[in-house]
Amino acid sequence: MVAGALNRADVMQRWGLYPLQPGTSPYPGLEVSGRISALGEGATGWRVGDEVCALLTGGGYAQKVAVPAGQVLTVPQGIGLVEAAGLPEVTATVWSNIVMTAGLKAGETILVHGGAGGVGTMAIQIAKALDARVVTTVGGPDKVARARELGADEAIDYRTEDFAEHGPYDVILDVIGGDYLERNVRSLAADGRLIVIGLQKGLEGSLNLAEIVFKRLSVYGTTLRTRSKEQKAEIVA
Template sequence: MQAIVIREPGDPAVLEWTKVPDPVARPDEVLIDVAASAVNRADVMQRKGFYPPPDGAPLYPGLEVSGRVAELGTDVSGLAAGDEVCALLAGGGYAERVAVPAGQVLPVPRGVDVVDAAGLPEVACTVYSNVFMLAGLREGETLLVHGGGSGIGTFAIQLAKARGARVVTTVGSPEKAGRCRELGADVAVDYREEDFVESGPYDVILDLIGAKYLERNVDALATGGRLMVIGLQGGAKAELDLGTMLRKRARVHATALRSRPLAEKAEIVAGVREHVWPLLESGDVRPVVDRRIPMADASRAHELLEESGHVGKILLTV
């Protein structure tokens, strides 16, 4: 089959569409003919040599796919060849075919295009596990989403609104502010012109930035607030004011999805299917796709992601 390989760490030009060995499904895995994958910041970090895949995962990038079931492992039930599915991966999604543990496979939601579904597994699992499973966002509470125009941001805004929360988001342009308000954001803060702390306090903060925002995130938390750190775009090291944390009875929780054990991923996927998929099928939440690009042109897709002008997901089609 064909797949995107990283010839060596570097800029987007190191991505190459080439022949690789076909994957083989283990007894508990599903083989999927890929219709599309999606570009994530983790893929960029892997391309640069900063985020190697977990042991046993394919060396080429891609954390999610959609497509059709080609083959089932001997221990897999509940699926059939030809079923339209999407899946959460530890790697290898930039390819024509993938093998994935059955517990990480989801049906394509009714009413969602099979290609667009490629942009759902990573954001749905990340947002649901952090904002709801761990942070316990409740109806009537306020969520701050950093990077509202990202794939994570556009999904978090919709899911939190659908579950009755007030949503504030940070954006980098008036255009993105408008798009986020259309998706349900109550307030869009242009971080180039405004300080998000002034629009707080927040019960839950979903943060992709890390060190650069840590002090202000803590300042912005409400009493009993929960800060969920899921990215390090603004650095990895910063001082944490424990006095403020104690006074506010606040929590900071840093998580990663890719490296979690299979059982934890399966639990998250099951929760997403039960609590998030019905909202997609009702139209209360929808995938937000910026554009589709042929997978062979993955280098261009990475350039666009790093330019940060997109809103929603950039998909790679086979």
């Protein structure tokens, strides 16, 4: 182990607000980086000494970790090992949701809530790499400027503007939850996809079922941590 990253889920776990799946480590730490010290039976494609980062289900706050081979990633060129520790969780979260679940296509418009956070900053960059039009919500002029630097076509300061007035959107990635639900659904274009991955504003929101039916909308709720190792390997691949 060289470094581990801190995620919101780790903080929530310490607060007692993140229930763990049976069989997972009781210790925080969802992503790490380091050098391979040994290979398990049947592990191929890696060598002892390789510099890697990895996606975990927990237990990353340690000196050594055992990781399924399918959840190990090569450290990108030009990225140091310390910085690489912060890549697996956000990258896998964004890719699995906007690409594998929502099927974001070139030319579509995606709204990324929380564009100044870890997931948000990664989502902006991946969506732009896919040639999508990217709109994001952030709080304050400094974060608006930073979101534009990362590639956002439009950055909305949610303190002074309503994102619903800037739609429609083909895809919405929501880390907020709560009362954003109604406006998210209202803002979607026909055949739009809403993916809820965070609940910062609460567990409940109102929903107009008629809009879902008549606009043929899809609403997903997902999380990365509880996925099987086979599913995580598919995402990482």
